[in-house]
Amino acid sequence: MEFKPYNPAEIEPKWQKYWDDNQTFAATDDYSKPKFYGLIEFPYPSGNGLHVGHPRSNTAMDIISRKRRMEGCNVLFPIGWDAFGLPTENFAIKNNIHPAIVTKQNVDHFRMQLKRLGFSFDYSREVDTTEPGYYKWTQWIFLKLFEKGMVFRDKTLVNYCPTCKVVLSNEDSQGGKCDVCHGDVVQLPKDVWYLRITKYADKLLEGLKQVEYPENIAQQQVNWIGKSTGAFVNFKVTGTDETLEIYTTRPDTLFGVTFMVMAPEHPMIDKYADKIANMDAIVAYREECAKKTEFERTQLVKDKTGLRIEGICGVNPLTGKEVPIFIILI
């Protein structure tokens, strides 16, 4: 027998063309076969092409899907593009190209790369989240949630680049620097939409019992669902008509409260600036805080810094004792 070395440049395009021409991996309407649905997280088609994480996570489900086909299943292994995103928007603004054109170029590039890797996706059912025919359903779902009171607006802190005038993801503002212009990123309070997923905590926890997740993954889900039982308690604030509402899972420990903490951006600070003796120090501290990314602020292991607010105090509702209030990086 003649030994022929594996020549990917020759063999792989041949089979990839065959799979395309014959729609080898398209799911069919044959309901006589057992069904199998393999789903991966749809990639975000960036301008950089695939990264190693894509083949890493896609390969496992590709192996399972191929095995199920060989076992006689009617397999639906879809692919799509989670294509709305800030990087595309920023690229479009910077280069003066319509985001739809940028997105199409990126999607075409990603599809070509995935095909070259040989993944057995059903490309005939591709979805693109920026297609009006797709996102009209995203909007429909949002409206249904809105009608049922399941969405609400609240403030959060966002990473903001004052030079580019855009909100950045944590990934695009690592080390407190803008990924695009490399300038300093600041934290700004902004109104955003939230989904009231906490209403489903019990149902989600119940559902976890029905899936076969490895124990550590199931625990991650439990933590993410974050069900907590406790009480809201109001602390009056001296010299104001305000109360600070706190949440605790241990109301029995309220007697021992020694200090309270609020975010440096808390609106009460500006509202009662004339009552606060060290406002200059607070403003300086706040500017320092604004340079930290959300990631840095939420790291539990680092040393916390803080500053006492001079002039106003909380009042322990159980003992009537005054409690100092600090601002800290949270």
Ligand SMILES: [Zn+2]
């Ligand atoms: Zn920037």
